[in-house]
Amino acid sequence: MQLRDALDDYKRHTGHATRFPGERRTVTGRFSGGDGRLVHVDAGGEIRDFGYPLTGLTGLVRSRVGLAVGRDVTWLDEVATEQRYVGDTTLIETVHETDHGTVTRHDATIGDAHLTRATIDVGDDGHANVDPADLSLVVYARFAPDGRDDRVGQLRYDDAVEVYHDDEHDFLASDTGFTDLRGQLPATFPELLDDTPTDLPRDRGGDRYEEERLSGEVVVDAPFEEGVATVGTLLTDREETTREAARVRLDELFADLDSPDALAAAAGETIPSVPESVPSRESVVADLRVLSLLSAESGLRIAGPDFDPFYATSGGYGYTWFRDDAEISTFLLGADARLGLGLGDWHARSAEMYVATQRPDGSWPHRVWPRNGSLAPGWANARIEDGPEVDYQADQTGSVIAYLAQARAAGVDAEGIDESLVAALAGLDETLEEDGRPVVCQNAWEDSVGRFAHTAATFLEAYSELALHGDGLDPDALDAEGDLDPAALPEDLAGHARNQAARVYDALDDLWVPERGCYALRETPEGAIDDRLDSSTLALASAHRSFDALGGDEVAGDGAGDGGEETGAVDAERLDRLVSHVETVVDGLARESDEISGLVRYEGDGWRRAGQLSEKVWTVSTAWGANACAELAVLLADRDDPRAAEMTERARELLAHVSPGGTLCEPTSYLPEQFFDDGTPDSATPLGWPHAIRLATVALLDDELPQFADRAIADD
Template identity: 90%
Template sequence: MQLRDALDDYKRNTGHATRFPGERRTVTGRFSGGDGRLVHVAGDGELRDFGYPLTGRTGLVRSRVGLAVGDEIAWLDEVPTEQRYVGDTTLIETVHETDHGTVTRHDATIGDAHLTRASVDVGDDGHANVDPADLSLVVYARFAPDGRDDRVGQLRYDDAVEVYHADERDFLASDTGLADLRGQLPATFPELLDDAPTDLPRDRDGDRYEEERLSGEVIADVPFEEGVATVGTLLTDREETTREAARERLAALFAELDSPDALAAAAGETIPAVPESVPARESVVADLRVLSLLSAESGLRIAGPDFDPFYSTSGGYGYTWFRDDAEISTFALDADDRLGLGLDDWHARSAEMYVATQRPDGSWPHRVWPRNGALAPGWANARIEDGPDVDYQADQTGSVIAYLAQARAAGVDAEGLDETLVAALAGLDETLADDGRPVVCQNAWEDSAGRFAHTTATFLEAYSELALHGDGLEAAALDADAFGSTAALDPAALPDDLAAHARDQAARVYDALDDLWVPERGCYALRETAEGAIDDRLDSSTLSLASAHRSFDALGRGDGEGGERGDGADAPGAVDDERLDRLVSHVETVVDGLAHESDEIAGLIRYEGDGWRRAGQRSEKVWTVSTAWGANACAELAVLLADREDPRAAEMVENARELLAHVSPGGSLCEPTTYLPEQFFDDGTPDSATPLGWPHAIRLATVALLDDELPQFADRVAADD
């Protein structure tokens, strides 16, 4: 998105009840990609690239497609349109009904290329006397190579046009040639200053001959052959791909992918195949599609498509957060183990990147660019700036440790994994206060500081998973030259038995949680403030206590590598009866207290008093990640209860399935696209990053958990429904 586009959107949407001006929204439409480039096909058919964080290439920033009869153009974004995914792929079919005929488009992103195949059918159903030979496809495309919309040029060839700045080269070509081609300068200063938005493309201006070559804007007339025209774009780097190779690549794609079936086959290769026997298969396919779309070749993921690159109302979304990413990795690992999804490559790439991006003090930075793990803009990098830990999100390190420990147990092979876990354990110790809870730091929602129940939960889970799966970890694995930047990371200062040390630390954190219990509300507090006061508001992030206690409970039950099963709840390290009662009370209180329903939606708000992105709405907005988290917490707690033959397990399963239904296909929080947006207004309008990877991963794991560990309750739930 360029500043001109942001200003244009600001003019169009200032004062809107549920739209924040200056953004590029993806709450409608669908994405194609999963193998590098990420292209959004809006509900009206507009194409835009969102893959810069994944590939480093900007590509298309605006586009329009029209059907021309002579000088008359019917823009397809102004006519009735229907859209769908084709099968279990990222191929998008969009059908436009124009006065001249029905245009059926198939859009597929294959690597760094995107193909739009358009077929036109004039039929005999009342379209105004149109000769198919008179029809052509008009394509308006604006590229921003290297993220620039100034000092950009064009090169014209017989079969393509190249837009370039310095390193990035963007190509547009057609399988049927280009009957006419012209350029256009971006919006002028008077147009930018005008109160009215600017409609593009403009008519040709004969007085501005230089605009034909000195911009990233192209208007092409593409002829149909036998009712079909295919247009392709390709994003390249001058160091990697020659001009000739780029044109040959597009020509080869036109030849190979010359039908919807061929496009579907190619677009299906970017998503793991899902067995027909998998439960809630539509939901699982959608989750794997989204997680594939949001992934870079490195294996790291963006949180969601970046709808707000100018930080107009947020801090941006097109980055990798280690909290979100590691939890997605953990959920995917768990679901794969239960459902047999064949995600070994995902698990290995995640582990390798977590090893590669660990800092010398054993922690992980606030956020990075997913394409290479380089530090990205952020506001919680205290450990890089040598500041106090207040501006550090310690839960991110806890989440990565939990994943790496489980990946190690699952046999994921990543060079340096053991050394990374040893350093991470030492780094975690350094941010654990003497009372057994994490030090003052930033929270999961990144909007306050304190000593949070959620951060404590991630520490409990991290220590527990290390204790369960840390056999053979040795301090000697720590390279003092590579690490050792703090006293805690001195190999000589680490205990001999690191798994036993992690077990002891888990027990300390478990006991320290009592400090956050609020008996008056029957729940754990959101946090202890930096000043020592208890903030007892309900917060959906505290639902993470359920999975953390399942990990801790496994210690007492001997579920680790080579451990013998203990004697149930009375075994050392297992969750005791009082804590289990408190967990049940906590989860019920949070789920009930954060539940919010309107005529259009139902789900959980993020936390009590959440004022972010409300616009004109007075109440807190419903969040999909909070709702999915509620479902997962109820399911995790149901397993703990079922292990003890506690009758409360059945009620927890019912709660889990009810919450899961809200975020499942057909639920009020799941869009017809199968996407989960981050938030919803009460009138049912989706808002913010869409799709958001985190709730999709939680949904995936919750479906698998309910099917695998709690099938005995399925008949009862079905009967109640």
């Protein structure tokens, strides 16, 4: 997205009730990709690239596709349209009904190339009498090579045009050649300053000779042959791909992918094959599709497509956060083990990148670029810069430790896991206070500081997983010349992790609020208890399940192991508190309107409300509620506690809200980050985190709580 586009959108949507001006939204339409580029095909057919964080190439920033009869153009974004994914692939089919016939498009992103194959069916059902030979596909495309919309040039060939600035060279080509090709300059200064938005492309002008060559904007006509026209775009780096090789690549793609079936086969290669026997298969396929789309070749993922690159209303989404990414990895690891999804390569790539991006102090930075793991813009890098120590998100390190420990136990093939875990344990110890709770730092939502229950939950889970899977870790793996002191660690690291887990477990009592029957959101930097309900505190359920696996007789600590005949480390009083906490949070954050049902993020959340007076519903929070109820149900079932059935039922009810057909799951199969009460989706779409939680919860319910399935069916 260029500044001109942001200003144009600002003009169009200033004052809108649910649209924030200056953004490029993806709440409609679908994405194709998963092996390089990330391309959005809007519901009206507009194509845009969103893959810069994944590949470093900007590509296509605006486009329109139309049907021409002579000089008369019908833009397909102005006619009735239907869109769907083809099977379990990322091939997108869009059907446009025009006065001249039905145009059926198939869009597929294959590596750094994107193909649009259009067929025209004139038929005999009342369309205007048109000779198919007079029809052509019109494509308006604006490229921004190297992220630039100035100092851009074009090179033209018989069947292609090359747009370039310096390193990035972008190609637009047609399988049937071009009958017309013209350029145009971006919106001019007077147009930018005008109160009304500018409709593009403009009509052909004749007073600017340089307009034809000195811009990233082109308009081409591609003729139909036997009712078919195919255009393709290819993004290249000049040091890696010559222009001759680029043109050959496009020719080969046109020749090899000359049918919808061939496109579907190519577009399905990046998504794991899901067995027909998998429960909730439609949901599982959608989750794996989304997580494939958001992944770079490195294995790191963007949080979601970056709808707000100018930070007009957010801090951006096209980066890797280690909290989100590591939790996604953990959810995938568990789901794979239960459902047999064959994600071994995914697990290994994630582990390798976490090892590669770890800092010398054992922590991980705030945000990185997923394509290479280099530091990305952020505001929580206190452990890198000389800023306030509170500007650090300690939960990120806890989340990565939990994944790496489980990956180690699962035999994930990645070098350096042991060394990384030793350093991470030392770094985690540095951020645990004497009272057994984490230091003052930023929270999971990145909008306040304090000593958070959620951060404590990630520490409890990290220490517990290290205790469970840390046998054989050697403190001498620390580099004596690094930021951490090997002598500060005991010889028995697994035993040390057990003791640390027990300290965190006991210290959580400091955040218990008996008046509300829940754990507090945080202790403020001033020492006050903030007892608001917060969906992030639902992480306590899975953290306690990890701790429980240590066994009551083996864990040190005042509160652990006092449960009589219980074999787990979670005692009876703590289990009662957990049940009360989860029920209180789920009930207290529940919101229902005529259009949607789900959980809000936390009490008093004022972000992106626009004109809405109350908090918005979040898919992450709703999915988290379902997962927490399921995790707690397993704990209860292990003790033959009758509350397990009710907790399982709550999990299924919340899961239904974010499942296909639920009010928070779009017809595209995507989970947007947020919803307004009127049902309007908002913010990053799709968001990877809730898709991973949904996948893990489906697997957990099927694998560990099948005994309650009959009750859910009977209740329905």
